[in-house]
Amino acid sequence: MTETITQPIKMTRKDFVSDQEVRWCPGCGDYAILAQVQKVMPELGVAKENFLIVSGIGCSSRFPYYMDTYGFHSIHGRAPALASGAKIANPELSVWVVTGDGDAMSIGGNHLIHTLRRNIDMNILMFNNRIYGLTKGQYSPTSELGKVTKSSPMGSLDYPFNPPALALGAGGTFIARAIDRDQKHSMEMIKRAHGHKGTSFIEYYQNCLIFNDGTFSDLTDKTTKDESVLKLEHGKPMVFGVKNSKGLRLVGSQFEVIELNGAFNIDDVFVHNENDKNLAMILSELTYVDHLPTPVGIFYVKDEPTYEDMVHSQIQEAVSNKGRGSLEQLFKSSNTWTVE
């Protein structure tokens, strides 16, 4: 008997590009993220037909149309719920949710938190531009307090959500942050999210050129980014700044910046542990603190059984305890009587 060994055809970015013209505004951060996903997906070892990308409503939610995979552009806020149903129905799928700050945290907030707590295996990419783009420029649930927009001419009155803290509070098992302009790091985050079995949540800082341009410029401009971005790496000290000249040390439960120039050295710098939920909480609080750097990378990751695996193991357990049910048994499962 001869065995035919089928060599998997190596896929490239092109395999994931659909025939639809991309219609985001020129210069939108979404282009970069689309390219990153299209580059990473061929390398994940997943058959192309097993990818399913689900989105809600908003600029980011056009994403599935540009990917040559299975895709579902659903309704506002509901992508995690739709993705949940699909994943429970077919756990073989690699399910991705593409959403925005308004879609995920405002109209769809309920689905986001419940998906996170259930730990259904999917990757949620939340493009956070801190503004409503598709409805043309109102403040979003991540806009800073006092934001002047079309719907808040005297400044917004809502305190913003802190996405990693929200995800941690909801019981998320993989929480990370990436920046649209940092391709290498973002692609690494996407790979890690895929590798995590459970709900992976990546908050993507993404620039909206039209309605909120420059909101993350401190984190992306060459002149400032070294001073303002803290790249979290598991087991490594939290250093940042030009030539990693600064670090964070923990005093009580607060981080403070230390200069690594003699008075302090690398041993004084706190070492990141991505499996420490308390640490992740403290790190998430750095999101809106001006005098401390903004963390990117993996805040927290933990292996927990996934919802869909537990659904299917309950089914298996029921079948092994009671045997596979049949309609005959079902129909006669209570008192019956016969009429001759």
Next chain:
Amino acid sequence: MTNSKTNVTELTEVTIRFAGDSGDGMQLTGTQFSDNTAIFGNDLATFPDYPSEIRAPAGSLAGVSSFQIQFSKLDIHTPGDDLNVLVAMNPAALKVHLGDVKDNGTVIINEANFTKKNLNLAGYDCNPLETDLLKNFQTVKVDMTKLVGTATEDLKLAPKLIARSANMFALGLVYWLYGRKIDNTVDFIQKKFAKKPEIVEANLRALKAGYNYGNTLELVKTTYHIPKAKFEPGCYRNMMGNQALAYGFMTAAEKSGLELFYGGYPITPASDVLHYLSGYKNMGVKTFQAEDEIAGVVSAIGAAYAGDLAITATSGPGVALKSEAIGLAVMAELPLVIINVQRGGPSTGLPTKTEQSDLYQAVWGRNGEAPCVVISASTPADCFYTAIEAARIALKFMIPVILLSDGYIANGSEPWRIPDVDSLPEFENHKTSDPDGYEPFDHSSEFLARPWATPGTPGLEHRIGGLEKWDGAGHVSYDPENHDHMLRLRQKKVDIIAEEIPDEVPYGEASGNLLIISWGGTMGSVRSAVEHIHLENKKVSHVHLRHLNPFPKNLGDIIKRFDKVLVPELNLGQLATMLRAKYLVPTIQMNINHGKPLKTSDVLNKINEILGE
């Protein structure tokens, strides 16, 4: 075993209502009586009625819970109108239900609960047992609680347990009154409370004490015999409406070779569908209790896209929340069943009471032109076949289907002839794996159903969503002509189903003076009224619609052959309006909104009123 001094009278049918406080176990008592009656061989129909409060204050009018059953030697369609027997376990139950008892009917009372406090709670100024309020009835006053106490004296039970066993005393007494054996209930009690021997013993002694009380005392001079009904040969069981829906969808899944996915959020009176389905994991059923109504239906849409037979169940307020998503299913042309177990509306309305007021919502309640197929179930057992029909249409036509049930048939029960599994038809669906010429929105098949390419199928990768689609290729399109074409196409997908569903055949003659058109849970009351009027040789016919959108294609022709059309509904005239709009015929409305099932006598009165004009 009947006392020799007691006469036995044969009756055709009897209606009994067990009523008491929410904590008195009336639902259990009624269910036991029903199961026993079914096994004996009567036809029967039941109607449980309970308060929306989980534990309303004990003894209050709001806390009264009841269970009604009609049983007969004939084929019956309803739980009955007026009562032959009322069992009232406390003053509040007497106050709420006495008005429904027939003259000279029997009222069985647990005297123990007629305390000053309970009388006050029920709003009685003086004890009705000491006035002439009950003079037109045969009253059986028993201190059930005291007698149960005596029967269980040696067990040294807590007074609370004694009081809670009084329902079994009442059940035993009614069993004796109708010459029934207690064996089935003995078995039931032994199984249900197997882990609590004390409760088994208390209940068994109470049951027997009640039975023997009737047998040995001469309070009641006559007992009754209701002979077995003539059923079609076969194996039967009792079936409740929500249970039948669950069974129907499990059957549809088996017959279509698909896995069943249920996504939903608990809501009265639909939650039992979820409860039943979650108990059948060994049938492979996947149930997902979602975070809200929206996630319930949206998860089902996701499961439908992924290739499962996907359903959701809710009640009116839940459908309101799901509306946008149902529109998405219309746009995506996916097979999906949305069950609405209707309750009194609007808003929170009367959550535990029945109504038929969501027909407009089902047919028209979405943004844009978003036509859905709408069908309705007519009796508890019919829920089984309506579920199968809903799944069949959804899969055959790649379309969302709304299935209307209501609180009355959801919780009611009747005997169900168990079908032969092999006789139930297999289903077709539109799954495809052939990339040759594949287009996601290809509508070239006979009934305009698009192909069902599910994720995981190589070469058929495609995108769908809520934006308007180009016919065929399925990409997003703002083209004016295409949009107009697609709106009409989605409407046609619904309309075309009329070609495929069976023609209506009126019950009664094909033409005549009066045609009654009904839908949903009023079937039994209307049919009973029409059967009655036929005894008087009057030309009244009945069409009961299962298919509400589209209507059966011959409905217009049937209507033309009658002088008048009467449409009885538990709403303000929703089907009547739809019939007028579609067939341009005058319809006579009959609308009652009491949160209760339609009464046969009300329909009969209305028929006579119309025929007398």
